[in-house]
Amino acid sequence: MAHEDVKSPYYLPPGMPAPKPAPDGLDTEFWDAARRHELLVQRCRRCDAFQFGPEWICHRCHGEDLGWHRVSGRGRIYSWERVWHPAHPALKDAYPYIVVLVELPDADNVRMIGNLLGDPMRDIAFDAPVEAVFEDHDEGFTLVQWKLTG
Amino acid sequence: MSTDEFTVKDKVAIVGIGETKYYKRGQAPVSEFRLACEAIKKAADDAGIAVTDIDGFASYSNERNDASRVAAALGLPALRYSNMFWGGGGGGGSGAVGNAAAALVAGYAKYVCVFRALAQGQFVRFGQAPAVRALSGPAAYTMPYGMSVPAHWVALRTRRFMYEHNITQDALAAVSLAGYHHAQFNPRAVMYGRPLTREQYDKSRWIVEPFHLYDCCMENDGAAAVILTTADRARDLRNKPAYVMAAAQGSGYRQGASVENAPDYASSNFKSLAPRLFAMAGITPRDVDVAQIYEHFSGAVILSAVEHGLCTADEVMDFFTFENITWPNGKLPINTSGGNLAECYMHGLELVNEAVRQVRGTSTCQVKNAEISLVVSGPMVSPVSDLILHG
Numbered sequence A: 001m002a003h004e005d006v007k008s009p010y011y012l013p014p015g016m017p018a019p020k021p022a023p024d025g026l027d028t029e030f031w032d033a034a035r036r037h038e039l040l041v042q043r044c045r046r047c048d049a050f051q052f053g054p055e056w057i058c059h060r061c062h063g064e065d066l067g068w069h070r071v072s073g074r075g076r077i078y079s080w081e082r083v084w085h086p087a088h089p090a091l092k093d094a095y096p097y098i099v100v101l102v103e104l105p106d107a108d109n110v111r112m113i114g115n116l117l118g119d120p121m122r123d124i125a126f127d128a129p130v131e132a133v134f135e136d137h138d139e140g141f142t143l144v145q146w147k148l149t150g
Numbered sequence B: 001m002s003t004d005e006f007t008v009k010d011k012v013a014i015v016g017i018g019e020t021k022y023y024k025r026g027q028a029p030v031s032e033f034r035l036a037c038e039a040i041k042k043a044a045d046d047a048g049i050a051v052t053d054i055d056g057f058a059s060y061s062n063e064r065n066d067a068s069r070v071a072a073a074l075g076l077p078a079l080r081y082s083n084m085f086w087g088g089g090g091g092g093g094s095g096a097v098g099n100a101a102a103a104l105v106a107g108y109a110k111y112v113c114v115f116r117a118l119a120q121g122q123f124v125r126f127g128q129a130p131a132v133r134a135l136s137g138p139a140a141y142t143m144p145y146g147m148s149v150p151a152h153w154v155a156l157r158t159r160r161f162m163y164e165h166n167i168t169q170d171a172l173a174a175v176s177l178a179g180y181h182h183a184q185f186n187p188r189a190v191m192y193g194r195p196l197t198r199e200q201y202d203k204s205r206w207i208v209e210p211f212h213l214y215d216c217c218m219e220n221d222g223a224a225a226v227i228l229t230t231a232d233r234a235r236d237l238r239n240k241p242a243y244v245m246a247a248a249q250g251s252g253y254r255q256g257a258s259v260e261n262a263p264d265y266a267s268s269n270f271k272s273l274a275p276r277l278f279a280m281a282g283i284t285p286r287d288v289d290v291a292q293i294y295e296h297f298s299g300a301v302i303l304s305a306v307e308h309g310l311c312t313a314d315e316v317m318d319f320f321t322f323e324n325i326t327w328p329n330g331k332l333p334i335n336t337s338g339g340n341l342a343e344c345y346m347h348g349l350e351l352v353n354e355a356v357r358q359v360r361g362t363s364t365c366q367v368k369n370a371e372i373s374l375v376v377s378g379p380m381v382s383p384v385s386d387l388i389l390h391g
C-alpha cells in the first residue's frame, strides 16, 4: 500500500527499532558480518552443530567453544505472513508488509526472520527459494532481508 | 513407592471461583490491584470460606499484583505458599492450578488461591510493540523486521500447519463464531449482546493473515480467581467440588529456542504434555465432554485440539465446524463462556472458571451431563500447561 509512497531506501520505514549486539558479546560477530554483507550462523567447534539464535553453549554436545560459520545466504520460505495491523508506531502508514521465516539448508535448516522484498500483495509459495539481501542503514547497522530467486 | 504417590489425581479440588465485572481495555473504574482483591474475595465467598483462610497464592505470566502485597492487604494470618509459573502469555493458566494442587498434596498450605488480574488500560498493552530505538538479544533478530507481537509468531506457526494439512479459513472462522455464539448466553461476557455473523467475520480487517480481527483475543480489564483445597476439606464446602483429575505443564524439545527455531515448529507445544495429562487422568481424549482451549488467536485452538487427540490433523476440516463445537448440539462444545475472544481476555483464567462451572452444572451454555472438563492454556508459548477437572 504505502511502499510506493515511502521514499525510504529501506523495506520498512525509518523509526523501527535497530538491532544492537548483545551487551555480553554473544552475537557481535553476527552483526559485524552483516555490515560486511556476510551471513553467519553459530556453529559448535566440537560437534559441528549449527544453532540460531545464538547461545553460549551448544545444545547438542554442551561444548562451550562456539564459532561462526559463513553460509551461502540461500534459503527457502518455511513460513510467511502478510501483516496489516501496525503494532509499532513507525508502521502506521506502511502496511501491509511481508515477514518471512527462512530456513537455511546449508546450516541444518536453522531459521531466520526477515522481510521479503518486493510487492507485499504478490502470491508467495511455501518452500520457495530465497536469497539474503543486505540492507545497510545510515545509523550503522545492516539488516538481513530476503528476495525470491529462480 | 506406588505410582499413586506421583499424581495429584482426585486429591485436590477447585472449590471456589470468582471474577470481577469484565471491562473493555481502559474501562475499569478501579485499580488493577483492587480488581485482584475483589476476585479473590468473591472466590472465597463462593467457596464458603473466609478470605483469611487463604494461605497460599499461585499465578503466572509475571502477575503484577505480588502475593505478599495481596496477603498484607487482605490481612492473611499466614502466607504458607507463594508460587509463580515461569513464562509469558497464558501458558501458566492451568500450570498455576497444577502448582497449587501440588502444594496442597505436599501439605504446604490448606487453601491456595490462583488469581490473575489485568488492566491493560493501566499498563502496557500486549498487542503493541515497545517504541524503543535499539534492541539486543533475540528481539534484535525479529522486531526490526516488524515481527514483534504474539499475533505475528502465532500466525507463522499456524500458517505452516495450515499449509501442511490443507486447513482453510473456514476452520478458523468456526472457532471465532463459536466463541461469539457462546458469549450471547453469558451476561458476564464483554461481547454479550454483540453476535457475530460469518459475513461480518469475512469482512473484518486483517490483523495478520490468516487472522481477521475476530480471530484475535480482546484486550480487557478485570480479574479472576479460583480457590483450591484438599479433597477431604472440599467435601464440606458450599459448592460441588471440581476435582483435579490431572494437571500437566512443560514444553517439548527446544520449543523455547529463540528466533522461531523450535525444531517442531508447526506445533502448539502440547505434544509432550497431552499424553502425560491423559495418563494421569486415566481417560482418553474421547472421554472429554467439554473443552476450554486458550485462544489468543483462533488458529492455536486447532493445533491444540489436534495435539490433545480431540481430532487428527486430517480431520480438522470436519471437526472444526460451527455446528460441531457449539452448545447445545455440538459433539464437543469448545469455549462455552465465549473465552478470550468474546467473554474476557483474562489471560485464560476465565477458561478455568468456566471449566469449573461445566462440572458444577452452572454454565450459561451447560453441556448436558458434563463430567470431564478440559482446559488448555497458552498454546505456542513455552512452557504451556493443561488441566482436566471432573465432577
Ligand SMILES: [Zn+2]
Binding pocket: A044, A045, A046, A047, A048, A049, A058, A059, A060, A061, A062, A063
Ligand atoms: Zn556441539
